[in-house]
Amino acid sequence: MHIPDGFLSVPVLLGLGALSAGGIGLAARWGARDLEDRQIPLMGVSGAFVFAAQMVNVPVGIGTSGHLLGGALLAALLGPHLAALVMVCVVAVQCLLFQDGGLTALGANAFNMAVVGPYVAWAVLAVGRRFRAEWVALFAAGWASVVAGALLAAVELAVSGTVPLWPALVAMGTVHAVIGVGEGLLTVLVVRFLARVRPELVEVGR
Amino acid sequence: MKRWWLVGWLGVSLLVAGGLAHLASSEPDGLERVAEDLDFAEQAEEGGLGCLPDYQVPGHEDSWVGGSLAGVAGTLVVLGAALGLGGLLRRLRREG
Numbered sequence: 454m455h456i457p458d459g460f461l462s463v464p465v466l467l468g469l470g471a472l473s474a475g476g477i478g479l480a481a482r483w484g485a486r487d488l489e490d491r492q493i494p495l496m497g498v499s500g501a502f503v504f505a506a507q508m509v510n511v512p513v514g515i516g517t518s519g520h521l522l523g524g525a526l527l528a529a530l531l532g533p534h535l536a537a538l539v540m541v542c543v544v545a546v547q548c549l550l551f552q553d554g555g556l557t558a559l560g561a562n563a564f565n566m567a568v569v570g571p572y573v574a575w576a577v578l579a580v581g582r583r584f585r586a587e588w589v590a591l592f593a594a595g596w597a598s599v600v601a602g603a604l605l606a607a608v609e610l611a612v613s614g615t616v617p618l619w620p621a622l623v624a625m626g627t628v629h630a631v632i633g634v635g636e637g638l639l640t641v642l643v644v645r646f647l648a649r650v651r652p653e654l655v656e657v658g659r
Numbered sequence: 660m661k662r663w664w665l666v667g668w669l670g671v672s673l674l675v676a677g678g679l680a681h682l683a684s685s686e687p688d689g690l691e692r693v694a695e696d697l698d699f700a701e702q703a704e705e706g707g708l709g710c711l712p713d714y715q716v717p718g719h720e721d722s723w724v725g726g727s728l729a730g731v732a733g734t735l736v737v738l739g740a741a742l743g744l745g746g747l748l749r750r751l752r753r754e755g
Contacts, residue, residue: 454690459704485751493745494662498669500741501734505676508714508730510683517692518684538748542740546733552709603689616697624693632689650664 524570
């Protein structure tokens, strides 16, 4: 759901750029406070993995394809603050090196996918922890992070006057509700595997 | 410190970006699909700064090797960026 140049109006772009900058600043502050040195190599490798996985589009059957977004995966491994910052790295490299997502839309894409995704996922994981349903919560976290980003994008498109609100919400919501199932399954799969190899590095379950 | 598994995970990532990505579906992604259905796809503007547009080496769009190199390069750049960010945060923590 990388937004290209030309879809969003200037005020929306500026507003989302400011929100992203603020979000990144807060994430850096909170992330630095909790950072453990052993997490730094994990930040690098998990970010590299998310970038690579995002390249693999899988058809989801409704005339569209989806790929892993990774916000929930990173949140489960690193907590929401570091996850958001690593996601920003991924989105920025995609934009600046590969023209995936418009240059003017970088702030919007960073907000939808990097800033909001990990915190939505983290909130879902926290609820799951309370009900002792962490693996279900992990699936739900992946699904919710994708759908939240898609609905935000729909609102941004509507506020920009590109498309009416309700059709955009319905269309983006429906398509990404399907794509989100893949996100949820992949998130559970990867975190389960890592939890078996290196249980101490997975934030879920602590 | 046992770090072999991290090296292994990085290896898997490089294989995904350099190999598996060739099998990626070229069907439109969710937003592209919606943009076509709701008739605003033509508003998209191409172009930008990136020197490897669409994960290809310019002039070698059909080249399998070019696509692999682009994917591997991107993976390594993200690795470096996220590691650098981690170092930056560590300094921030010390000062804070």
